[in-house]
Amino acid sequence: MALSPQWLDELRARVTLSAIIGRTTKIHKVGREWKACCPFHNEKTPSFTINDEKGFYHCFGCGAHGDVIRWMTDQRGLSFMDAVKELAAQAGMEVPAPDPHAARQAEQRATLVDVMTAAQDWFRAQLTGPDGEAARRYLGSRGFKPATIEAFGFGYAAESRNALRHALARFDEDLLIEAGLRIAVEERDPYDRFRGRLMLPIQDARGRVIAFGGRILESSKTDAPKYLNSPDTPLFDKGRTLYNLHRAAPASRQTERIVVVEGYMDVIALADAGIAEAVAPMGTALTERQIELLWRIGNAPILCFDGDAAGQRAAMRAIARALPLLRPGHTLRIVRLPSGLDPDDLIRRDGRAALEELLAGPSSMLDTLWQHERDALPLATPEDKAGLKQRLLEHVEMIAHPDIRALYRRDLMDRFSAFAFPARPPRFSPRRDGDKRPALDTSPEAMARLRRINTGASRDKLAGAVLAGLARHPDQIDRHAEALSALAVSDPSLEEAVDLLIEAADILEHGGAASILGKLANGVEPKGMRFSFLADDFPTKLAREDLAEAVGLLIERPALERALAAATDSFASDPEGAYAEQQRLLKRKLAFEERLRQMASKRAALPAHGVAAPNNDAAQDRQKLD
Structure with a gap:
C-alpha cells in the first residue's frame, strides 16, 4: 500500500501528539511543551518532552525521538500500517486503497x-x-x-x-x-x-x-x-504548501505572530530586514489547508498583501475562504499597505519601522469586510444601500460556527443601520444661562416646525396617539426607534416629529428634553379618542405594553392598505381569487379597527376589574415632562 508524503503529513497534522501520548503516559504542560518521565527507560526526573507544534517527542535521557506514527510503533508495538490505520480512524481520514x-x-x-x-x-x-x-x-x-x-x-x-x-x-x-x-x-x-x-x-x-x-x-x-x-x-502540492514555513514557524515562537505576504520575494525582503516569521502562498489565493497550517502556528495570522487592487482582492479571497472555518479564538488579521506599495517597497522607502507600525495595528476580518463592501459600489439610493446589506449578510451566512455567525450578523447590521440611517443634526440650541444641558429651540423657525407637526399628526389619530404616547413615555423611544424610522419614510409629514423624538431620547440623560416632549405631546395628542397610554392614571407597565401594540398597528396599517389595493387591482385578471383575498383583508381591517377601539376604551373598563384609578408612577412621569 502506497502512502504519499502529503497524506502522511496531513495525518500527523490532524492528530495532537500530546493527546495520543497522554492516554498512556502522565504528562504536564511546561510553557509551550509537555514533559513526562520517559516511558522508554526508568527515570525519576522528567526528561521526556513533547512538542505539538513541531510534531515530535524527544527524551534527553535515552535519546528516544519520533513523531506520532513512531510513538505508535515503538511504544504500542504496532506495525507501521496498523499504526497508520488506527491514527487515520481517529483523525477521520480514509486510508488510500492499494495501488x-x-x-x-x-x-x-x-x-x-x-x-x-x-x-x-x-x-x-x-x-x-x-x-x-x-x-x-x-x-x-x-x-x-x-x-x-x-x-x-x-x-x-x-x-x-x-x-x-x-x-x-x-x-x-x-x-x-x-x-x-x-x-x-x-x-x-x-x-x-x-x-x-x-x-x-x-x-x-x-x-x-x-x-x-x-x-x-x-x-x-x-x-x-x-x-x-x-x-x-x-x-x-501548491495548495498545501506555504513558502518559508520551515523557517517562519520557529521564528514565530519568538515574536508570537506569523505574517503572510503575497510572494516569496516579499518573504525574503522581510527576512533581510529582520522579520523572519513571514510565509507566502504559492502564487494563488490562500487555501483552506494553508489557513489551517497557519492556525497551527498562531491563532491570528496577519495578512500583509500589496496595497493595489489586486492585493486587496487577494485579501478578500482569503477572508472568504476563512469565514466557513472560523472557530472561537481563531481568526485572520489584515494589514492594508499604502496604495501601490508591496512590503519590499515600503521597507526600501521608509524602513522596517514603517512596516512594523502597520503590523502592530492590523484590522480585524469584520472591519475589513465592512470597509470593503461599504466602499465597493456607490451608495446613493435606497436600492444601493439594500444591496450593501445583502452582500454583508451573504458573508455572514458563510460562517459555520453559530455563535460567531450571530455576533458577526449583529455587529455588521449595527454598522449598516448607523450608516444607512445616520443621526440627524441636533434640533436644540444651548441655554443662555450658561447651563450646558440642551434646551428647546424656541426660535420662530422651530415654533413653526412644531405647528407643522401638530397639523400633520392631528389628521391621523393613531399616528398622533403614538407620537404623544412616546413623548409621555420617553424611555420607550429607543425601543421603537427602527419602527419610528420606517414611519417617517412612509409618511413624510411626520418626519419632523420623529426626528424630535429620537433626538430628545438621545439627550434625556442630560436633562432638558422634558419641555420639548411635553409640547410635542400636547401638539399631536388626538382629541376625542382617549388611548390608554395617554391617560395620567393608567398603570405605567400596561400603558407601555399598549403603546408597543399601537406602534405595531401603525406600521402594519400601510401594508394592509397596499394589500387591499393590490387585491382590487387584480380583479380583471383573477376575479375569484381577488374577491377571496379582498374579503380576507377586509376582515383583517375590521379586526384592526376593533383593536383600536378596545385600546381607546381600555381605561374606562379597568376600574371594573379592580385597578386603582390614579397611578403614582404615571403621575410622576407626567410631572417630569411638565
Missing part, C-alpha cells in the same frame, strides 16, 4: 528528493559562474545581504533547453519529468522547464527541497510569465 502504480511511485519518492537536491546544488553553482552574472546583478539591485542570499539558496537556471538534463545525466529522463524539472510534449524532445531565470528552492515543513520558483531576468521576454513555479508533483 500498484502508487507503490512504484513511493519507491521512487526518495529518489525524487535526491533529484531535487541535485538540481538545487546545480542551480547554486550556476549563480556563481559566468552565466549567472545577470542574476547576481539583479540580486545586487535588490540590496539583499550576502547572508540572506546564502540562507535562501538563490541559484540560476541557464538559458538552455537541455543544460539541466546534461548536468543531471545520472538520473532517468522520466524522473526529471516527474520532478517537474523537464517538460515532455508530444512529437518533440523534452526540454528544461526553467531557463534564464533566477531560481529559488521551495521547501516543505522539514526543510526538504520539493519544488522551485524562478523569476525572469530579461525584460525583453514580454510573453513569458514573470514568476514560474514547479507544477504539482508527488512531492509538491
Whole structure:
C-alpha cells in the first residue's frame, strides 16, 4: 500500500501528539511543551518532552525521538500500517486503497528528493559562474545581504533547453519529468522547464527541497510569465504548501505572530530586514489547508498583501475562504499597505519601522469586510444601500460556527443601520444661562416646525396617539426607534416629529428634553379618542405594553392598505381569487379597527376589574415632562 508524503503529513497534522501520548503516559504542560518521565527507560526526573507544534517527542535521557506514527510503533508495538490505520480512524481520514502504480511511485519518492537536491546544488553553482552574472546583478539591485542570499539558496537556471538534463545525466529522463524539472510534449524532445531565470528552492515543513520558483531576468521576454513555479508533483502540492514555513514557524515562537505576504520575494525582503516569521502562498489565493497550517502556528495570522487592487482582492479571497472555518479564538488579521506599495517597497522607502507600525495595528476580518463592501459600489439610493446589506449578510451566512455567525450578523447590521440611517443634526440650541444641558429651540423657525407637526399628526389619530404616547413615555423611544424610522419614510409629514423624538431620547440623560416632549405631546395628542397610554392614571407597565401594540398597528396599517389595493387591482385578471383575498383583508381591517377601539376604551373598563384609578408612577412621569 502506497502512502504519499502529503497524506502522511496531513495525518500527523490532524492528530495532537500530546493527546495520543497522554492516554498512556502522565504528562504536564511546561510553557509551550509537555514533559513526562520517559516511558522508554526508568527515570525519576522528567526528561521526556513533547512538542505539538513541531510534531515530535524527544527524551534527553535515552535519546528516544519520533513523531506520532513512531510513538505508535515503538511504544504500542504496532506495525507501521496498523499504526497508520488506527491514527487515520481517529483523525477521520480514509486510508488510500492499494495501488500498484502508487507503490512504484513511493519507491521512487526518495529518489525524487535526491533529484531535487541535485538540481538545487546545480542551480547554486550556476549563480556563481559566468552565466549567472545577470542574476547576481539583479540580486545586487535588490540590496539583499550576502547572508540572506546564502540562507535562501538563490541559484540560476541557464538559458538552455537541455543544460539541466546534461548536468543531471545520472538520473532517468522520466524522473526529471516527474520532478517537474523537464517538460515532455508530444512529437518533440523534452526540454528544461526553467531557463534564464533566477531560481529559488521551495521547501516543505522539514526543510526538504520539493519544488522551485524562478523569476525572469530579461525584460525583453514580454510573453513569458514573470514568476514560474514547479507544477504539482508527488512531492509538491501548491495548495498545501506555504513558502518559508520551515523557517517562519520557529521564528514565530519568538515574536508570537506569523505574517503572510503575497510572494516569496516579499518573504525574503522581510527576512533581510529582520522579520523572519513571514510565509507566502504559492502564487494563488490562500487555501483552506494553508489557513489551517497557519492556525497551527498562531491563532491570528496577519495578512500583509500589496496595497493595489489586486492585493486587496487577494485579501478578500482569503477572508472568504476563512469565514466557513472560523472557530472561537481563531481568526485572520489584515494589514492594508499604502496604495501601490508591496512590503519590499515600503521597507526600501521608509524602513522596517514603517512596516512594523502597520503590523502592530492590523484590522480585524469584520472591519475589513465592512470597509470593503461599504466602499465597493456607490451608495446613493435606497436600492444601493439594500444591496450593501445583502452582500454583508451573504458573508455572514458563510460562517459555520453559530455563535460567531450571530455576533458577526449583529455587529455588521449595527454598522449598516448607523450608516444607512445616520443621526440627524441636533434640533436644540444651548441655554443662555450658561447651563450646558440642551434646551428647546424656541426660535420662530422651530415654533413653526412644531405647528407643522401638530397639523400633520392631528389628521391621523393613531399616528398622533403614538407620537404623544412616546413623548409621555420617553424611555420607550429607543425601543421603537427602527419602527419610528420606517414611519417617517412612509409618511413624510411626520418626519419632523420623529426626528424630535429620537433626538430628545438621545439627550434625556442630560436633562432638558422634558419641555420639548411635553409640547410635542400636547401638539399631536388626538382629541376625542382617549388611548390608554395617554391617560395620567393608567398603570405605567400596561400603558407601555399598549403603546408597543399601537406602534405595531401603525406600521402594519400601510401594508394592509397596499394589500387591499393590490387585491382590487387584480380583479380583471383573477376575479375569484381577488374577491377571496379582498374579503380576507377586509376582515383583517375590521379586526384592526376593533383593536383600536378596545385600546381607546381600555381605561374606562379597568376600574371594573379592580385597578386603582390614579397611578403614582404615571403621575410622576407626567410631572417630569411638565
